[in-house]
Amino acid sequence: MTPPIETITADTAIADDSEDNAPLLAHDYDGIREYDNPMPGWWKSIFLGSVMFAGFYGLYFHLLDWGHTDGERYQTQLADYESKKEIRARAEAANVSEAALTTAGRDPKMVEKGELVFKSRCVSCHADDGRGLIGPNLTDLRQLHGTTRMDLYTTISNGAPGTAMLAWGEQLPQADVVAVAAFVTTLRGKNIAGKSGEGQPVTRFEP
Ligand code: HEC
Structure with missing residues (x-):
């Protein structure tokens, strides 16, 4: 027999799943309640960091086109070399x-x-x-x-x-x-x- 909803606390049935005896949040959706278990600080920092990096990356390499990827740099250098080769050959001839x-x-x-x-x-x-x-x-x-x-x-x-x-x-x-x-x-x-x-x-x- 399951205990009545009112009696569930962090110490009862699902206590093993809660971290550090996290407190229960006040809301209650059809009997489903939630522990207050925020993501650890280090995780949030990495997540936020990735979001910021993605924004910066998109802006720098794609929107503003300031940066050039290795592939782009290679293509530029190759085109430069090819064009110079022709110019050199023509000049020499x-x-x-x-x-x-x-x-x-x-x-x-x-x-x-x-x-x-x-x-x-x-x-x-x-x-x-x-x-x-x-x-x-x-x-x-x-x-x-x-x-x-x-x-x-x-x-x-x-x-x-x-x-x-x-x-x-x-x-x-x-x-x-x-x-x-x-x-x-x-x-x-x-x-x-x-x-x-x-x-x-x-x-x-x-x-
Ligand atoms: C391995 C041998 C060999 C070497 C090394 C060689 N030649 Fe020749 N050269 C020949 C031969 C054989 C001919 C004649 C080609 C023919 O019968 O059409 C010739 C032809 C020529 C001709 C054309 C002459 C004409 O009457 O039209 C010139 C100019 C010439 N050589 C200059 C040079 C120069 C300069 C070098 C060095 C950078 C050189 N050769 C190295 C064998 C050689």
């Missing part, structure tokens, strides 16, 4: 021209730099003075690919597919390719005895 190679060929510093590149990368096939070994003689008045300075540059940069001549544009910094092309233009017409002439006859470049 635009910087090399017949005129630029002519100027570079007249600049002793450029030619000297190009000679250093030549000595370290090209002598195995074109010999130390360019007279040719596996590769053609670069000092005679014949040219395999094209006739101009730009043609020399293009062959050096893109290589000659199917031959031992590599695409040096993929191996060396652009500045080195330009410098070594400038150096090669200064070799033409030196006519150093070596590999016999290959390709079509060309004239010496104007110094």
Whole structure:
């Protein structure tokens, strides 16, 4: 037999469920009564803290768009890199021209730099003075690919597919390719005895 409602206190039937003998609240809904058991302070602090943090987070990252998530930062940096890559490629392509190679060929510093590149990368096939070994003689008045300075540059940069001549544009910094092309233009017409002439006859470049 259940005791009459009036007699229920924190000490009776459901005493085990009450915390620290919490007092009963005054209200009574069809016999259902409630202990005054507030959530502990630490719990309320964490709850309130999360609510405040969520508000701040939503405001900062979404509403005001002040902050950027890692994903957004990554995308921005990637886009930046991609756009710069295109700009770099275009600038580099635009910087090399017949005129630029002519100027570079007249600049002793450029030619000297190009000679250093030549000595370290090209002598195995074109010999130390360019007279040719596996590769053609670069000092005679014949040219395999094209006739101009730009043609020399293009062959050096893109290589000659199917031959031992590599695409040096993929191996060396652009500045080195330009410098070594400038150096090669200064070799033409030196006519150093070596590999016999290959390709079509060309004239010496104007110094
Ligand atoms: C592994 C050998 C090898 C190396 C190293 C090499 N070349 Fe060549 N090069 C060749 C060959 C072979 C050809 C001829 C390609 C052909 O028959 O179309 C050639 C062609 C060229 C031509 C075109 C000449 C023409 O008459 O059109 C130039 C210019 C040239 N090389 C410059 C260079 C420079 C500068 C370097 C160093 C950065 C270099 N080469 C390194 C083998 C080489």
